[in-house]
Amino acid sequence: MRADGVRNQRKVLDAAMTAFATDGLSVPVAEIARRAGVGTGTVSRHFPTKESLYAAIVSTRVEEIVAKAGELAATRPPGEAFFAFLSYMVDQAAENRGLAQALAGAGFDIEAAAESGGHDLAGVEAGLLTRAQSAGAVRPDVTNADVKALIVGCIAREQPATDPIARRRMVEIVSAGLRA
């Protein structure tokens, strides 16, 4: 691979990351190209479809999330780990419009992208949840889908996130509701 190719691919990835984060998933590919300082052809050669571009980005993001989940599970008691992860996810999504939209199911299948990247996001989340339930910290009838939807609710309030106090309040409300 040629050196300028590698360089441009990185530029596109960086531009796309911030563009998706600030403007959401509907940002035009041409706008990403403009921000990266390349032509649209360069973008589509490196990433044949917009979805593949987003998949490349979400993959690294998922990596971080899975790592965070693992760290929490290892260092904290089950209930605390679960609720800390919930809060972490809300903060992530609040600062990242694209992630929020993907979680809300608007266009991209984030879990499929994670799986194709070799990460089992759903499994990690399920692990935290069931451990917390076994420890009696979370209502036993709650499902993974419930939790994801509630995360969406926490960030549905405002986009982009301008009020961290309100966000914390939302997390508190949802957490209180989830407790056994």
Place this chain on the structure above:
Amino acid sequence: MRADGVRNQRKVLDAAMTAFATDGLSVPVAEIARRAGVGTGTVSRHFPTKESLYAAIVSTRVEEIVAKAGELAATRPPGEAFFAFLSYMVDQAAENRGLAQALAGAGFDIEAAAESGGHDLAGVEAGLLTRAQSAGAVRPDVTNADVKALIVGCIAREQPATDPIARRRMVEIVSAGLRA
């Protein structure tokens, strides 16, 4: 106004109502025309823009919601009225994809449409909330925006609504979290 004009306007309204409810706000105007059995020109003559068509529909829906809120406020104690309204809104949105999207802020400003129709949806909601808070039934720091976002969360789980049990669980979780 000519009789066929009135008739067609009603046909368009009916078709649009079900189309928005089942397919969401992004259903093409041409599809609505097809379902109504008229040409696209007829639709845009009666409703110059897609948004005006949706406003006409949402207006009647808001009327029902406001009426329901008034009835609950009149017949039940503050806390009970508030939580019953919450549950009602979730059920409404779960059965109406367009309403759900509008509440989630995807494209149409439902409150502006309500106001232009002479209904003060926001005011009615705020009334239920503050009464419930005064009665000590709801956390005092919760805002109207919080409640709306949580409603969005309750229906973010699935679209269209296929699992009423899960929906009820979501409402329970959120209600529990909102209690003082």
Place this chain on the structure above:
DNA sequence: GAATATACGGGATGGCTATCCCGTTTAGGA
């Protein structure tokens, strides 16, 4: 320093959609 594979840019293409327009049809009154 020449040859060649690789990469670049951005215009061309095609699909989708809302909105407008206008030739044709029809309702409803005289």
Place this chain on the structure above:
DNA sequence: TCCTAAACGGGATAGCCATCCCGTATATTC
């Protein structure tokens, strides 16, 4: 029945966007 204003249908237009293509430029190799 005839006339006219009102309404109809659906093609035309215009904007937006992802993706493809290809002539041009450049990095790398020998």
